[in-house]
Amino acid sequence: LGVLVAVHEWGHFIAARVSGVRIYEFAIGFGPRLWTYWQKNGTDYTIRAFPLGGFVNLKGMQPEDPATPDGVNGRRPAERALIYLGGPLMNMI
Numbered sequence: 550l551g552v553l554v555a556v557h558e559w560g561h562f563i564a565a566r567v568s569g570v571r572i573y574e575f576a577i578g579f580g581p582r583l584w585t586y587w588q589k590n591g592t593d594y595t596i597r598a599f600p601l602g603g604f605v606n607l608k609g610m611q612p613e614d615p616a617t618p619d620g621v622n623g624r625r626p627a628e629r630a631l632i633y634l635g636g637p638l639m640n641m642i
Contacts (some may be wrong), residue, residue: 551577551600555642556602557634560639564632571619578603607632 557578562575571591576582587594593640597603609620616623621632 554603557636557640558605560635560637560642561605561632562605563633563639565605565607565621568624568628568632568634569619570621570624573608574604574606574607576606577603 558575560579562572565572572594573591574593576593576595576597578600579602580598582595583598584596585593586596607621608614609622610619614620614622619627624632
């Protein structure tokens with residue numbers, strides 16, 4: 550399950566990176582942060598306490614976030630769709 554989650558989240562991560570969206574965190578698991586195994590270009594790569602999923606924390610993901618050029622909500626609809634579909638596409642590949 551962990552490999553499937555990592556591949557899925559990596560798809561979102563790559564699509565966001567290619568689209569120029571700021572990525573705060575790439576995490577495997579949920580809950581409290583246990584370990585930050587790498588920090589690069591302002592992105593934390595972390596392991597969380599409950600290994601039943603994962604997430605990619607992108608700038609502009611929350612509805613209250615202002616639209617900025619480096620946020621998801623500031624991207625064109627086609628770019629947002631690519632970011633949201635990146636995970637399932639990677640799982641299919």
